[in-house]
Amino acid sequence: MKLLSVAGARPNFMKIAALSAAVANYNLTKERLGSIHHIIVHTGQHYDKKMSQSFFDELEIPKPDINLEVGSGSHARQTAEIMMRFEHALLQEKPDVLLVVGDVNSTIACALVAAKIQYSSRGKRTRPLIVHVEAGLRSFDIAMPEEVNRVLTDSISDILFVTEPSAFTNLQREGVSEAKIHYVGNVMIDTLKRHLEQAKKSSILQSLGVSNKYALVTLHRPSNVDNLSVLRQIIDCLMSVSQEIPLVFPVHPRTKNKLIEFGLFNKLKQSKNITLSEPLGYLDFLNLITNATLVITDSGGIQEETTFLKIPCVTLRENTERPVTVKEGSNYLIGTKGSDVLETISLILSGQGKISQIPQYWDGMAGDRIISILAKEFFHTAERG
Numbered sequence: 001m002k003l004l005s006v007a008g009a010r011p012n013f014m015k016i017a018a019l020s021a022a023v024a025n026y027n028l029t030k031e032r033l034g035s036i037h038h039i040i041v042h043t044g045q046h047y048d049k050k051m052s053q054s055f056f057d058e059l060e061i062p063k064p065d066i067n068l069e070v071g072s073g074s075h076a077r078q079t080a081e082i083m084m085r086f087e088h089a090l091l092q093e094k095p096d097v098l099l100v101v102g103d104v105n106s107t108i109a110c111a112l113v114a115a116k117i118q119y120s121s122r123g124k125r126t127r128p129l130i131v132h133v134e135a136g137l138r139s140f141d142i143a144m145p146e147e148v149n150r151v152l153t154d155s156i157s158d159i160l161f162v163t164e165p166s167a168f169t170n171l172q173r174e175g176v177s178e179a180k181i182h183y184v185g186n187v188m189i190d191t192l193k194r195h196l197e198q199a200k201k202s203s204i205l206q207s208l209g210v211s212n213k214y215a216l217v218t219l220h221r222p223s224n225v226d227n228l229s230v231l232r233q234i235i236d237c238l239m240s241v242s243q244e245i246p247l248v249f250p251v252h253p254r255t256k257n258k259l260i261e262f263g264l265f266n267k268l269k270q271s272k273n274i275t276l277s278e279p280l281g282y283l284d285f286l287n288l289i290t291n292a293t294l295v296i297t298d299s300g301g302i303q304e305e306t307t308f309l310k311i312p313c314v315t316l317r318e319n320t321e322r323p324v325t326v327k328e329g330s331n332y333l334i335g336t337k338g339s340d341v342l343e344t345i346s347l348i349l350s351g352q353g354k355i356s357q358i359p360q361y362w363d364g365m366a367g368d369r370i371i372s373i374l375a376k377e378f379f380h381t382a383e384r385g
């Protein structure tokens, strides 16, 4: 079975790491039904060393077989550029299975190419099976670029792997046949579990000169950072929070550009209680989550990582596509109103925060489940056909 996986942006890399490790495991097991040849295509959506290469190095992801080097651009330009370049790669490799993860522009761009491709092959298959890992998540906010990517990718996928019960229900409601949906757990947690001990050895706290009591901050959603008044409101809120607890804030390139454009960067930089840094590598960042008193974020993946680690997470968004992190986990969905954020943080600091649980199947085995299901589907169909 020839399996082609797509990695494009930072949150994809920890998922591809788990899946490539699972393929390697599968090829070594006695029970395997056949061997899997894994090819990785990097679209180049993220390209800075700190946003991309450092993750390949630390997570020991095999070097991508192909790099499309698309870089940044408007949504239309970036998506179109990926599609044009990926079509060549797909025709060159003709994989049996295309695997895409998450909800970034690279995810929908590559799935869409595969849905319409016609291999001129002698075999029966004229296009690859399309597999979406982390399917079914819905924020129900179609103004969010990722929501468009999720809905569209799911609608053209043949096999959908989900991380939490809400995703299963969402897909059923959209009319996806149950036979195509598999609840397997969370590949990002596979990678987290695998690297936790190593991450604990990072000396990032000393390098940044911060003590053990701090709140870790990340911010990059366009709805939070692209608009001056929203971003100013969030920065004012962070300044107030920093009076209660020191902040550590690794700044995403998109956010840094906007902070500079809106004249807000120096205010943050000069604040005594706020430590800014460049984007960090996986192990350093995981170390910072593990040691944090709480996390303040608008990221999707960090809501899940904090739930697994049982670290309180204050999410600066009105909705989440990952409701299990609120229902069962350590996540508080708060929005961006300063008073609400401060109130929640006081509750957490007073030790009265909620007791959280780890969702079912977030156990480090999701990648193995995925590869074993794919192998069964593929090799059994090949036998029959």
Ligand code: UD1
Pocket (backbone or CB within 6 Å): 009, 010, 011, 045, 046, 047, 048, 051, 052, 072, 073, 103, 104, 105, 106, 145, 146, 220, 252, 253, 254, 257
């Ligand atoms: C993308 C994803 C988002 C994900 C996020 C994680 C989409 C629609 N968005 O958003 O879902 O949560 O990645 O980071 O796919 N830039 C650099 N260096 C890089 C990459 C980006 O400087 O390596 C800067 C560029 O100015 C670029 C901007 O960041 O224009 C935004 O990058 P882009 O990939 O368009 O979106 P993200 O905001 O990173």
